[in-house]
Amino acid sequence: xxxxxxxxxxxxxxxxxxxxxxxxxxxxxxxxxxxxxxxxxxxxxxxxxxxxxxxxxxxxxxxxxxxxxxxxxxxxxxxxxxxxxxxxxxxxxxxxxxxxxxxxxxxxxxxxxxxxxxxxxxxxxxxxxxxxxxxxxxxxxxxxxxxxxxxxxxxxxxxxxxxxxxxxxxxxxxxxxxxxxxxxx
Amino acid sequence: xxxxxxxxxxxxxxxxxxxxxxxxxxxxxxxxxxxxxxxxxxxxxxxxxxxxxxxxxxxxxxxxxxxxxxxxxxxxxxxxxxxxxxxxxxxxxxxxxxxxxxxxxxxxxxxxxxxxxxxxxxxxxxxxxxxxxxxxxxxxxxxxxxxxxxxxxxxxxxxxxxxxxxxxxxxxxxxxxxxxxxxxxxxxxxxxxxxxxxxxxxxxxxxxxxxxxxxxxxxxxxxxxxxxxxxxxxxxxxxxxxxxxxxxxxxxxxxxxxxxxxxxxxxxxxxxxxxxxxxxxxxxxxxxxxxxxxxxxxxxxxxxxxxxxxxxxxxxxxxxxxxxxxxxxxxxxxxxxxxxxxxxxxxxxxxxxx
Numbered sequence: 001x002x003x004x005x006x007x008x009x010x011x012x013x014x015x016x017x018x019x020x021x022x023x024x025x026x027x028x029x030x031x032x033x034x035x036x037x038x039x040x041x042x043x044x045x046x047x048x049x050x051x052x053x054x055x056x057x058x059x060x061x062x063x064x065x066x067x068x069x070x071x072x073x074x075x076x077x078x079x080x081x082x083x084x085x086x087x088x089x090x091x092x093x094x095x096x097x098x099x100x101x102x103x104x105x106x107x108x109x110x111x112x113x114x115x116x117x118x119x120x121x122x123x124x125x126x127x128x129x130x131x132x133x134x135x136x137x138x139x140x141x142x143x144x145x146x147x148x149x150x151x152x153x154x155x156x157x158x159x160x161x162x163x164x165x166x167x168x169x170x171x172x173x174x175x176x177x178x179x180x181x182x183x184x185x
Numbered sequence: 186x187x188x189x190x191x192x193x194x195x196x197x198x199x200x201x202x203x204x205x206x207x208x209x210x211x212x213x214x215x216x217x218x219x220x221x222x223x224x225x226x227x228x229x230x231x232x233x234x235x236x237x238x239x240x241x242x243x244x245x246x247x248x249x250x251x252x253x254x255x256x257x258x259x260x261x262x263x264x265x266x267x268x269x270x271x272x273x274x275x276x277x278x279x280x281x282x283x284x285x286x287x288x289x290x291x292x293x294x295x296x297x298x299x300x301x302x303x304x305x306x307x308x309x310x311x312x313x314x315x316x317x318x319x320x321x322x323x324x325x326x327x328x329x330x331x332x333x334x335x336x337x338x339x340x341x342x343x344x345x346x347x348x349x350x351x352x353x354x355x356x357x358x359x360x361x362x363x364x365x366x367x368x369x370x371x372x373x374x375x376x377x378x379x380x381x382x383x384x385x386x387x388x389x390x391x392x393x394x395x396x397x398x399x400x401x402x403x404x405x406x407x408x409x410x411x412x413x414x415x416x417x418x419x420x421x422x423x424x425x426x427x428x429x430x431x432x433x434x435x436x437x438x439x440x441x442x443x444x445x446x447x448x449x450x451x452x453x454x455x456x457x458x459x460x461x462x463x464x465x466x467x468x469x470x471x472x473x474x475x476x477x478x479x480x481x482x483x484x485x486x487x488x489x490x491x492x493x494x495x496x497x498x499x500x501x502x503x504x505x506x507x508x509x510x511x512x513x514x515x516x517x518x519x520x521x522x523x524x525x526x527x528x529x530x531x532x533x534x535x536x537x538x539x
Contacts, residue, residue, distance in 0.1 A: 060446035
């Protein structure tokens with residue numbers, strides 16, 4: 001198993017923390033993991049992306065230059081990183097904020113209205129985890145339980161009340177992909 | 186013990202604390218600020234001192250003072266800040282004091298940018314300050330290796346009474362990887378009979394780099410040179426990754442070496458005899474690693490995040506018996522595996538000019 005996942009969006013969208021959550025879950029499941037941010041001088045509103053590598057062998061390079069999966073949380077991220085995705089790879093598009101389609105035909109592309117769906121389950125901040133749930137369903141890279149366990153470790157205790165809605169978001173993402181009758185690869 | 190996920194910069198801080206470092210003087214600069222941030226919290230927990238100075242010039246002179254008083258002490262910065270420290274580093278070497286200096290390199294020259302680079306190699310390995318001096322420069326390539334090397338960094342500084350530099354880059358500082366911290370050991374800091382610890386009636390200890398009589402300074406320089414020669418003999422370190430039977434040997438350190446490992450893996454899967462020498466000490470440069478390879482390797486390719494600095498040491502180490510090619514990205518850009526692979530292909534096909 002070797003997954004190199006690039007998560008990209010605006011600063012403040014939780015792109016970096018979503019990547020950390022994924023890396024943490026991979027570590028809990030005994031995989032080799034690496035998390036690497038692009039760090040710019042910007043704070044909120046700038047571009048942000050991070051690469052997460054999860055593998056069952058030692059990771060040679062933590063630099064994600066040819067991702068197996070791209071999670072695009074905004075339009076500039078899709079336009080910038082779409083060409084880098086490995087053939088046969090996966091692009092998950094946050095279609096709440098991206099009004100264009102991916103051009104690649106040699107990769108699988110899924111469009112998820114993550115922001116609207118997050119509002120529907122009552123917390124606009126869990127959009128990332130809806131997409132993460134879809135990723136887990138398609139790739140099986142880590143389990144939802146491991147992500148929940150990571151939340152418990154990463155979030156300070158006074159935010160643990162947010163764990164159920166995050167879990168719901170992960171499950172919603174998973175259901176969306178299941179409804180499409182997808183198979184695990 | 187369970188693994189934890191840690192940033193490289195935080196690992197430097199935790200590694201230093203576990204190595205018995207109780208004094209840190211620093212000044213913020215990206216991409217190493219997580220390190221002072223971590224130690225601002227951690228040092229008070231272990232009864233240590235964290236102090237943010239007014240500048241890097243002040244920082245290195247605080248290190249000089251603390252080291253002179255016998256403390257296990259560290260500072261850290263990145264490119265421009267390290268440049269400001271050069272005068273002080275030269276004084277610390279002249280006064281023969283142990284300390285650890287961390288440089289998480291960023292794009293230069295000048296203010297450059299905050300993105301990762303390796304272009305301070307010359308400054309680190311040639312002595313960026315004035316005078317005839319050397320210092321051991323360690324170049325880790327993973328967060329675990331940072332933890333493992335911090336103890337060595339302080340011990341080597343003590344052994345030779347000389348500064349040791351830990352040279353990383355922005356990627357290494359910012360990335361997170363799982364680390365095994367292991368049990369906290371009781372640290373034995375070697376006695377410092379030379380330290381200036383106050384007038385206690387014993388012999389006079391003078392911490393000084395001034396030798397006004399040329400005959401005396403020459404003797405001092407010759408004594409220092411003997412120390413540097415011992416470092417060259419004893420302290421060369423490197424990782425050999427499938428280089429023994431390689432037709433083409435990549436040479437890279439730090440983050441660039443991680444990228445090169447991925448290229449070696451790909452080449453090996455395709456049956457191409459490509460390997461990697463990863464210097465762990467940039468100075469002393471691991472010349473010993475290259476001696477056996479001169480009989481087996483046909484080409485060397487140095488990969489750096491600069492316009493080509495270590496490549497000069499590779500040419501010296503191979504005595505130019507074999508062609509030494511160079512591939513680099515700079516200004517904060519990273520070499521990517523696909524491009525390094527293409528450079529390898531070109532050389533193996535015989536199409537690359539030196």
